[in-house]
Amino acid sequence: MKQDKIQPLGSVIQGSLREGLEVRLYPDISVEDMRVGKFLVVQGTRSRFFCLLTDVSLGASNPRIFTHPPDYDDSFWIDILAGSDTYGTIEIAPMLMLSLTNKEEYGNKIDTELQLLPVKTIPSHFSPVYESTEEDFRSVFGGENDPYKCNFAIGQPLDMDVPVCMDLARFVERSNGIFGKSGTGKSFLTRLLISGIIRKEAAVNLMFDMHSEYGWAAVSEGKKFSMVKGLKQLFPKRVEIYTLDAESTNRRGVTSAHELYLSYDQIQIEDLRLIGRELNLSEASLDNANILASEYGKHWISRLLEMTNEDIQMFCNEKQGHQGSIMALQRKLKRLEDLKYLKPTCNHNYIHEILNLLDGGKHIVIEFGSQGNMLSYMLVTNMITRRIHTAYVKKAEKFLQTQQLLDRPRPLVITIEEAHRFLDSKIVHQTIFGTIAREMRKYFVTLLIVDQRPSGIDNEVMSQVGTRITCLLNDEKDIDAIFTGVSGASGLRSVLAKLDSKQQALVLGHAVPMPVVVRTRAYDENFYKEIEDTDWREKSDQEVADQAKIVRSEIF
16 A cells, blocks of 8 residues: 655765765755754665754855845845755764665555664665654554553654654663753653553562652642642552651651651661761771671661760770771761661561562652651662662572572662762762662663763763663763763764753663654643553462563563
């Protein structure tokens, strides 16, 4: 069946595989219709090339024209010059190619199975360039109902009404990032993606909700004040909220939230090292903390806080500790007594409870409430993540030994904001988050990094980030960081720089076939109706095994 013949926009006049292609527009095509980030198609002799528009420029066949340019209202001369003496050009970057068995005119439906390949050549001179069609987008990005993929629509192209899908099974294989300056909608994008992961059952999520905006409700960023639904309202049976500040949670009208407490005896030296900047701890203080831990075991913090000056002096005389450093350590650790969720001892192991819920397929949001300062955020996220990661390592090792599907851990995505605090090059090798980012999917645990300062994240970690969803950034260092380890970054930089400040993002990496600019999906009542799942129930062991078999076949 034939489609209507599509008119070309222009033709390729020069270019290279590394630098991209230059296209001269035909006289009847307005350069003002060409927008950076547009998805275009080049029909070569043997292959079809899917490309991204990276730059727009004006050209002239003779520079003498500019010495006596026509008046802006002299349409007669402007029309005479247009096309032959003055013209528009665009720069496009080939991202994917589709090899054809026979030469076909673009616009004719292909009956053979599509096979997308990396670009390893370029089209010949004067190859025609076309607007992309809905069929092109679906052939590249698929659809949400694709039975062979775990697709989720993240948005639409800038100039078309067709979904751009991301493969969530590939997304959760690696650590990923959502970046953008403040106010560009990172939180809404994060909520959108996590909703997709929950709906598609691609993984379980552990979210550290620093500002209490993911679990129950959040304020819309529009001109009018309004509230948008959180994950618990969308998925009441699948999501559990834990709070470090029950009073704050109750004031916001959150129902069914569980209180979460940690204890001093759960804090390890490595946890203190991560918050050393917040507590102003010196290396000498940490060395003496090791001495105290060797003497008093896991109860060393409680014992230290109870010690008098005479007790400290006696301890130093016996154990060769430094009295001044231990007294300074005691003084600084006194700040922990102000944290509502910390107790000297805790009879119930809340971390173990959270782990059991994750194993059962539940998604966990940990709210901080009034405890959302950087000290609490870094301490709690590190304490909980480190223990859950240890449990996952054991589960993964058991699965590798038995090869039984019931032993396969559910993939876990841990969402952290202010990620540069944990992944800074100075401390990244000392934190559990750096370990997870480098391990990728080895132990079925990955990160979802949400940050407005990607330049503060270690380059090695950024190179391991599988999929990057980037809203507008202004700082050159942040833009450079986004393209760490990305080929063809020069053309994509111009695309990123021209994004709108709201509801636009550049998506590239492991979960999408090629980089694409999207108008992000609206997080509104229509989305609620499409995503809500009121019929979800707990699954039997056999259903869990069947689901694991499907996911395993997709990932391995």
